[in-house]
Amino acid sequence: MNRRRPLRRAVIYGAAAALALFWFGPFVLVAIGSVIPEANLFTFPPRWFADPPFLGNYRYIFTGEIPQTYQQTGALRSMVSQEARWVPYSIWNSFLVALAVMLIVLVLGSLASYAYARLRFPGRKGTFLFVLLSRLIPTVALAVPYYAIVQGLGLLNTRWALIAVYTVLTLPFATLVLTLYFRSIPIEVDEAARVDGATPLQNLWHITLPLSLPSLVGAGLFTFMLAYSEFLLALLIAGDRLSHTLPVTLGALATNTDVSWGLLMASIMIGSVPTMLLVYPVWRFMVRGLTVGTGP
Amino acid sequence: MVSRDDRGGHRRRVDRVGLLLVAPAVVIVAAFTLYPLGYAVYTSTRISSPLLEGRFVGFENYRNVVTSSYFLDAAGTTAAFVAVTLPVLMALGVAVALLLTEPFFGNTLLRAAMLLPWAIPAAAAGVIWKWVFLDDAGALNASLYSLGVIDGYVPWLTTPTLARMAVVVVFIWTQLPLVSILLLAALRTIQPVLYDAAAVDGASVFRRFLHVTLPGIRPMLVIVGVYEGLVAIATFDLTFSLTGGGPGTSTTLLAYFVWSETFKQLNFGQGAALAVVIALVSLVGIFGLLRALPADALLGEER
Numbered sequence: 001m002n003r004r005r006p007l008r009r010a011v012i013y014g015a016a017a018a019l020a021l022f023w024f025g026p027f028v029l030v031a032i033g034s035v036i037p038e039a040n041l042f043t044f045p046p047r048w049f050a051d052p053p054f055l056g057n058y059r060y061i062f063t064g065e066i067p068q069t070y071q072q073t074g075a076l077r078s079m080v081s082q083e084a085r086w087v088p089y090s091i092w093n094s095f096l097v098a099l100a101v102m103l104i105v106l107v108l109g110s111l112a113s114y115a116y117a118r119l120r121f122p123g124r125k126g127t128f129l130f131v132l133l134s135r136l137i138p139t140v141a142l143a144v145p146y147y148a149i150v151q152g153l154g155l156l157n158t159r160w161a162l163i164a165v166y167t168v169l170t171l172p173f174a175t176l177v178l179t180l181y182f183r184s185i186p187i188e189v190d191e192a193a194r195v196d197g198a199t200p201l202q203n204l205w206h207i208t209l210p211l212s213l214p215s216l217v218g219a220g221l222f223t224f225m226l227a228y229s230e231f232l233l234a235l236l237i238a239g240d241r242l243s244h245t246l247p248v249t250l251g252a253l254a255t256n257t258d259v260s261w262g263l264l265m266a267s268i269m270i271g272s273v274p275t276m277l278l279v280y281p282v283w284r285f286m287v288r289g290l291t292v293g294t295g296p
Numbered sequence: 297m298v299s300r301d302d303r304g305g306h307r308r309r310v311d312r313v314g315l316l317l318v319a320p321a322v323v324i325v326a327a328f329t330l331y332p333l334g335y336a337v338y339t340s341t342r343i344s345s346p347l348l349e350g351r352f353v354g355f356e357n358y359r360n361v362v363t364s365s366y367f368l369d370a371a372g373t374t375a376a377f378v379a380v381t382l383p384v385l386m387a388l389g390v391a392v393a394l395l396l397t398e399p400f401f402g403n404t405l406l407r408a409a410m411l412l413p414w415a416i417p418a419a420a421a422g423v424i425w426k427w428v429f430l431d432d433a434g435a436l437n438a439s440l441y442s443l444g445v446i447d448g449y450v451p452w453l454t455t456p457t458l459a460r461m462a463v464v465v466v467f468i469w470t471q472l473p474l475v476s477i478l479l480l481a482a483l484r485t486i487q488p489v490l491y492d493a494a495a496v497d498g499a500s501v502f503r504r505f506l507h508v509t510l511p512g513i514r515p516m517l518v519i520v521g522v523y524e525g526l527v528a529i530a531t532f533d534l535t536f537s538l539t540g541g542g543p544g545t546s547t548t549l550l551a552y553f554v555w556s557e558t559f560k561q562l563n564f565g566q567g568a569a570l571a572v573v574i575a576l577v578s579l580v581g582i583f584g585l586l587r588a589l590p591a592d593a594l595l596g597e598e599r
Contacts, residue, residue: 112321121314138530145332229417
C-alpha cells in the first residue's frame with residue numbers, strides 16, 4: 001500500500017541516490033583520475049574528459065616504462081613516484097600475511113570456540129571475556145611495546161612479525177563469531193556422539209565444523225580483510241621496502257608531496273581489486289554469521 | 297560448580313579438556329596483551345630513547361605528557377571529534393538501516409556493495425578523499441565551480457575548520473557501512489507482530505519508531521556505539537594519509553599524536569606514558585560496555 005504514495009517513493013529514491021553517490025562516487029573519481037593525463041589536472045577547472053583514457057600509469061606500475069607525459073620538463077611536474085612500482089609486490093606481501101593469519105586464526109579460533117560453546121571447564125567465562133575485551137585496548141597503546149618486542153626478537157621487517165601480531169588482533173573477533181555460531185547448532189547431536197564415546201576433538205571435526213561452514217567462511221574472510229588493511233603496526237614493524245604491505249605503500253605514496261596523482265590513483269585501483277572481490281562474500285557471510293545467536 | 301548441578305546428569309560434567317582447547321588462543325592473546333602493557337608501564341617510568349641511556353624517572357613522563365599543551369590540544373581535538381562524529385554516525389546508521397528495509401530498485405545492489413568503503417584499507421580511504429578535497433585539481437572544487445557555487449578553489453584540507461570537517465566526513469564514510477549493516481541485522485530480529493499490534497492501536501509512524509523500533513535495536517545500538525567510540529579514539533590511518541595531522545595540529549588526534557611523539561620525536565618514555573593513559577581511558581570504556589551488557593549476553597547460561 002505504501003508503494004502507491006509518490007512522496008514516500010520520492011524520499012526513498014532520493015535518499016538511496018544520495019547514499020550511493022556518497023559511498024561510491026569517490027571510487028568513480030579514482031577510476032577516472034587513474035586514466036587522465038597529468039597535465040589536464042593542472043588547469044582550473046581541471047579538464048577531466050578532454051582526452052581519451054590514458055593507460056600509461058598502469059603500464060608504468062607493472063613494467064616500469066615511464067609514460068611520455070612525465071618525460072616533458074618545464075613548469076609541469078614530471079616526477080614519477082618510485083613507490084608506485086612497489087604496489088604489486090606489496091599486494092603480494094599483504095596477501096601472504098593475510099592468508100597465513102586467516103588459517104592460524106581459524107584453527108585456534110575453532111578449537112577455543114568449541115570449548116566455549118560446548119564444554120564446562122574452570123575459567124570458561126573469565127578467559128572468554130579476557131580474550132574478547134583484550135581487543136578493545138586501542139592498537140596505538142600497544143604499538144610501542146610491540147615494536148620493542150619485535151625488535152628484541154630480531155623480527156623487524158619480516159612477515160612473521162606481522163603474522164603474529166595480526167593473529168592476536170583478529171583472534172578475539174573470530175572466536176566470538178564462531179562461539180555464537182557453534183552455540184546455535186542443536187546440542188543433541190553432540191551429546192549423542194559424546195555418549196557413544198566420541199572425544200570433543202572428534203565432535204568438533206566430524207559434527208560442528210561441517211555444520212559451521214558459513215560462519216567459518218565469514219570469520220575467515222573478515223580476518224583476512226582486517227589483516228590485509230592494517231596500517232599502523234605494519235608501518236612500524238615492517239617499514240622496510242621488502243616487507244611493505246599495501247597500506248604502507250599507499251601511505252608512503254600519499255605522504256610524498258611530489259606524487260603524481262594519476263599514478264597514485266592507478267595504485268589505489270590496483271590495490272582495491274582484492275577488496276572488491278571479497279566485499280560481497282564478506283557481506284553475505286558476515287550478516288549470517290553475526291545475526292545467528294544474537295537474536296533476543 | 298559440580299555440586300550445584302548434580303541434577304543435570306551428564307550435561308553438567310566438567311570437561312577439563314576445554315582448558316587445553318582454549319589454551320593456545322588464550323596464551324597467545326595474553327602474551328601479546330599483558331606483556332606489552334607491562335612493558336609500556338615499565339618504559340613509561342624511564343627516560344628511554346635509541347639515543348640516550350635509559351634511567352628511572354618515576355612519574356616525570358606522565359607529568360610532562362599530561363601538562364604538555366600538545367597533549368591537551370590532541371586530547372581536546374579527539375574529544376570534540378568523537379562528540380561530533382558518534383551521534384551523527386549512529387543517527388545516519390539507523391536511517392540507512394531503515395532505508396535498506398524498504399523495497400526499492402537497486403536495493404540489493406546497494407547492499408551488496410555497501411561494505412566497500414569500510415573494507416578498503418583506511419589508509420587508502422584517506423588518499424581517495426584527499427583526491428576529492430584537493431585544492432586545485434580536486435573533484436569537489438571542480439564540481440562546485442561548474443555549478444557556479446564558488447568562483448575559485450576552496451582550500452578544504454588547508455583550512456583548520458574545513459580540514460576537521462573533512463576528517464569527520466571521511467570517518468563517517470568508512471564506518472557507516474558497518475554500523476548500518478549491524479543495525480539492519482538488529483532490525484530483522486524485531487517481530488513484525490509488534491508493528492502490527494502498534495498499527496492496530498493507531499500508533500503513528502513516529503510513535504512506532506520510538507516504542508517498537510528503538511527498544512528492539514537498543515542492545516545493538518549500545519554495542520555498536522561503544523565499539524565505534526573506541527574506533528574513533530584510535531583513528532590513525534585516515535588522518536595520516538588525509539591530512540597528516542594538519543594544517544598545524546588541527547587534525548592531530550591522540551593516536552597520531554602518540555605516533556609522532558614516539559617515532560618522530562623518538563621519545564619512547566613519553567610515548568609509553570601516553571599509551572598507558574590511553575589504555576586506561578579505554579579500560580573505563582570497556583567497563584562501561586560490560587555494565588551495559590546483560591551478564592550472560594554472549595556466552596549464555598552455562599551448559
